[in-house]
Amino acid sequence: MSITLTEQQIEDIGRELDELRQRVVADLGADDREYIYNIVKVQRALEVAGRGSLFLGFLPPFWLAGTAALSLSKILDNMEIGHNVMHGQYDWMRDPALNSKMFEWDTACPADQWRHSHNYMHHTYTNIVDKDRDIGYGILRMDPAQRWNPYYLGNPLWAFLLMTFFQYGVALHDLEVENVIAGKRSLADNKKLWRGIWRKTGKQTLKDYVLFPVLTGPLFASTITANATANLVRNLWAYSIIFCGHFPTGVATFTEEECEDESRGHWYVRQMLGSANITGGKLFHILSGNLSHQIEHHLFPDIPARRYPQIADEVKAICEKYGLPYNTGRLSKQLGSTWAKIFRLALPGGGDPNGEPAITVVPTETRAAA
Amino acid sequence: MAVLQLLEALATPHGVDRYLELVNPMLTVRELRAEITDVRRTTADSVTLTLRPTRQWKGFRAGQFVQLTVDVDGVRRTRCYSPANSQYRADGKIELTVRAHHGGLVSRHLFATARRGMVVGLAQADGAFVLPEQRPDRILLISGGSGITPVMSMLRTLREENYAGQVAFLHYCDSTADVPYLDELAGLDGVVLATTRTTDGQLTGRFGQEHLDEVAPWFADAQTYLCGPPALMSAVRDHYAALGLADRLHTEDFQPAPIAPAGEATGTVTFARSGTAAANSGDTLLVQAEAAGLDPEYGCRMGICFSCTQVKTSGCTRNVLTGELNSDPDVEVQLCINAPVGDVALDI
Numbered sequence: 001m002s003i004t005l006t007e008q009q010i011e012d013i014g015r016e017l018d019e020l021r022q023r024v025v026a027d028l029g030a031d032d033r034e035y036i037y038n039i040v041k042v043q044r045a046l047e048v049a050g051r052g053s054l055f056l057g058f059l060p061p062f063w064l065a066g067t068a069a070l071s072l073s074k075i076l077d078n079m080e081i082g083h084n085v086m087h088g089q090y091d092w093m094r095d096p097a098l099n100s101k102m103f104e105w106d107t108a109c110p111a112d113q114w115r116h117s118h119n120y121m122h123h124t125y126t127n128i129v130d131k132d133r134d135i136g137y138g139i140l141r142m143d144p145a146q147r148w149n150p151y152y153l154g155n156p157l158w159a160f161l162l163m164t165f166f167q168y169g170v171a172l173h174d175l176e177v178e179n180v181i182a183g184k185r186s187l188a189d190n191k192k193l194w195r196g197i198w199r200k201t202g203k204q205t206l207k208d209y210v211l212f213p214v215l216t217g218p219l220f221a222s223t224i225t226a227n228a229t230a231n232l233v234r235n236l237w238a239y240s241i242i243f244c245g246h247f248p249t250g251v252a253t254f255t256e257e258e259c260e261d262e263s264r265g266h267w268y269v270r271q272m273l274g275s276a277n278i279t280g281g282k283l284f285h286i287l288s289g290n291l292s293h294q295i296e297h298h299l300f301p302d303i304p305a306r307r308y309p310q311i312a313d314e315v316k317a318i319c320e321k322y323g324l325p326y327n328t329g330r331l332s333k334q335l336g337s338t339w340a341k342i343f344r345l346a347l348p349g350g351g352d353p354n355g356e357p358a359i360t361v362v363p364t365e366t367r368a369a370a
Numbered sequence: 371m372a373v374l375q376l377l378e379a380l381a382t383p384h385g386v387d388r389y390l391e392l393v394n395p396m397l398t399v400r401e402l403r404a405e406i407t408d409v410r411r412t413t414a415d416s417v418t419l420t421l422r423p424t425r426q427w428k429g430f431r432a433g434q435f436v437q438l439t440v441d442v443d444g445v446r447r448t449r450c451y452s453p454a455n456s457q458y459r460a461d462g463k464i465e466l467t468v469r470a471h472h473g474g475l476v477s478r479h480l481f482a483t484a485r486r487g488m489v490v491g492l493a494q495a496d497g498a499f500v501l502p503e504q505r506p507d508r509i510l511l512i513s514g515g516s517g518i519t520p521v522m523s524m525l526r527t528l529r530e531e532n533y534a535g536q537v538a539f540l541h542y543c544d545s546t547a548d549v550p551y552l553d554e555l556a557g558l559d560g561v562v563l564a565t566t567r568t569t570d571g572q573l574t575g576r577f578g579q580e581h582l583d584e585v586a587p588w589f590a591d592a593q594t595y596l597c598g599p600p601a602l603m604s605a606v607r608d609h610y611a612a613l614g615l616a617d618r619l620h621t622e623d624f625q626p627a628p629i630a631p632a633g634e635a636t637g638t639v640t641f642a643r644s645g646t647a648a649a650n651s652g653d654t655l656l657v658q659a660e661a662a663g664l665d666p667e668y669g670c671r672m673g674i675c676f677s678c679t680q681v682k683t684s685g686c687t688r689n690v691l692t693g694e695l696n697s698d699p700d701v702e703v704q705l706c707i708n709a710p711v712g713d714v715a716l717d718i
Contacts (some may be wrong), residue, residue, distance in 0.1 A: 033444035039631050044384075045393050094446040098387060103384035203382045210379055 014265025022302050032304045047073035057222040066248040071233035077106040079289025088302045104288035108171040110200040117174040124134040127253045127274035138178035143253045144351030160338050166235035171197050190349040244334040246292035248276045250327050252358035271298035277328035391409040395489040402426040404492040409484050412550040417481045428496030430529035432457045433520045439491025442479045448669035449476045452520035454676040456527045467550045469516035499622035506593040507535045510586045514542035514598025538586040546570045577605045637712035656705035671706045678705040685714030
């Protein structure tokens with residue numbers, strides 16, 4: 001896939017999207033606050049109900065209901081609340097409880113490290129091979145431009161393990177282990193990060209695997225299993241949603257050269273070509289943290305996520321107007337093509353690593369003459 | 371304490387208060403909040419609120435202020451108000467009188483929407499505008515407009531402790547209809563209302579020596595406590611300074627800080643994180659940041675609440691209240707009361 005746009009078109013796209021953003025920002029207010037606080041209320045209620053039910057975990061319906069409620073609580077906490085709050089989507093409310101610099105989430109990864117690896121590294125260098133460490137998370141081959149070696153024969157296995165232990169994978173992400181192995185980063189660089197991970201993971205482990213199980217007395221084993229299950233369910237869900245954001249078929253990757261000195265408009269186009277949406281109902285969107293609108297999220301990572309479905313039609317119209325693909329599909333389709341890619345790229349090849357750049361920019365006059 | 375630690379460990383990473391507030395916002399372990407228990411609209415544009423703080427409240431001294439936090443159209447806003455009640459009030463509640471002034475986001479919001487049962491954010495009392503523990507023999511209180519509240523608290527506190535010295539209270543208002551505590555004040559000795567627009571006060575017109583002669587001819591032997599609009603503040607200040615009595619005058623400014631003349635400003639203010647820069651206009655950093663299209667957090671805009679504190683990475687700033695210069699790199703500065711002297715870079 002390669003898109004050809006004139007300089008003028010790139011500039012127009014930038015302007016149109018800037019205007020769209022301005023309109024949303026100007027409209028932020030009490031409704032957005034009420035929305036996120038309602039989500040927080042539901043999440044906390046699910047958590048209390050879930051952990052409470054596990055005190056009756058010897059009755060199978062209570063164990064199931066408790067585990068399900070706790071799983072949903074963790075999913076909401078991490079996705080619609082945590083991820084989005086830490087993007088600064090609600091900083092305009094000036095509320096310390098939902099401030100990007102102060103929020104912590106119910107997962108192993110410390111919030112400050114996540115903000116660095118995700119908000120800065122991934123959202124700035126989206127899908128630029130060798131810059132965006134979310135391409136394969138340093139352990140998978142997710143793009144043909146990544147040079148194959150026999151380690152990648154394990155691609156599906158590594159992906160399965162990452163999915164299962166996703167919260168720990170995310171927690172270790174900022175350590176850049178692959179760069180330490182490659183000698184580009186020293187162990188000393190990671191000392192402070194390790195301390196943060198140790199502290200945060202310690203608190204999470206104490207809560208989920210010691211305190212609550214002990215409090216349920218004879219139900220220790222039942223509660224610890226339920227808590228582990230809830231963490232696992234959240235891991236599977238978060239991994240699946242996130243992998244559908246950038247890895248389905250048709251999503252473009254970029255080289256460092258083509259993104260040098262890029263304009264605002266070019267950055268927008270890269271975000272649109274480098275992201276994919278998932279279709280679904282309202283509840284599905286909320287549980288995905290509205291990352292089912294990955295395209296809108298990557299265009300405007302800091303506007304409240306509930307706004308993404310509202311602006312999706314306009315973004316789609318802009319894509320159509322300029323002949324850009326708007327990659328979307330059902331969860332099964334997007335997830336299927338992501339796993340297919342994981343398996344295919346375990347083997348050498350898988351695409352032309354030196355193919356045409358995803359975006360070709362031509363001077364405005366050239367196009368007019370043609 | 372052990373129980374609290376256990377609860378916090380169970381509630382990690384959000385903290386116990388984040389769960390309790392969903393049941394009852396007044397049920398807090400750490401955060402100080404207050405519930406509005408009474409609302410009285412005392413004049414055409416002011417509302418008197420009675421607040422019951424949560425158990426963390428440590429009380430206040432007459433003349434001090436608190437920071438009140440409310441949500442206005444989804445955005446949390448903090449402003450400073452001085453309690454007007456006696457510091458000895460038995461039920462521990464505090465009384466704030468808020469005047470809805472033109473363009474006042476929070477004051478208008480409170481005037482329009484305050485109701486019983488509403489829960490607001492609160493910070494512990496602060497401020498050095500207080501009476502000394504060893505009460506002076508003679509006290510003159512002067513206020514203007516909404517500046518009445520801290521001196522009202524002083525007056526009520528003095529009365530409650532049966533203060534044996536001499537006290538007088540001179541209050542300036544447009545007309546007596548604007549005075550929130552009119553009924554109470556009318557019955558007290560030594561209280562004089564001066565009206566500047568109408569003639570229904572005991573005195574009329576603006577502050578001057580003749581008013582002092584009338585209200586407190588002994589003012590030169592007294593300690594004077596003053597709070598009001600800028601014109602009144604500077605009139606009294608100048609008068610006391612001219613008489614060599616500046617050290618007997620104690621003031622509380624509830625107005626934005628004065629600003630250096632623009633002509634003296636040089637250099638460039640750089641807002642590093644947002645990638646913008648602008649020529650130094652001489653205004654405070656907060657005003658310049660806003661003029662550059664940024665939206666930094668702020669609260670009181672007078673240097674007391676620290677909501678607007680940000681990191682200055684380089685350059686020299688001048689505190690417009692104290693004139694103090696600060697040229698240390700990588701220090702936190704209050705944007706609302708610091709103006710750049712030459713080039714300054716901020717991490718916002």
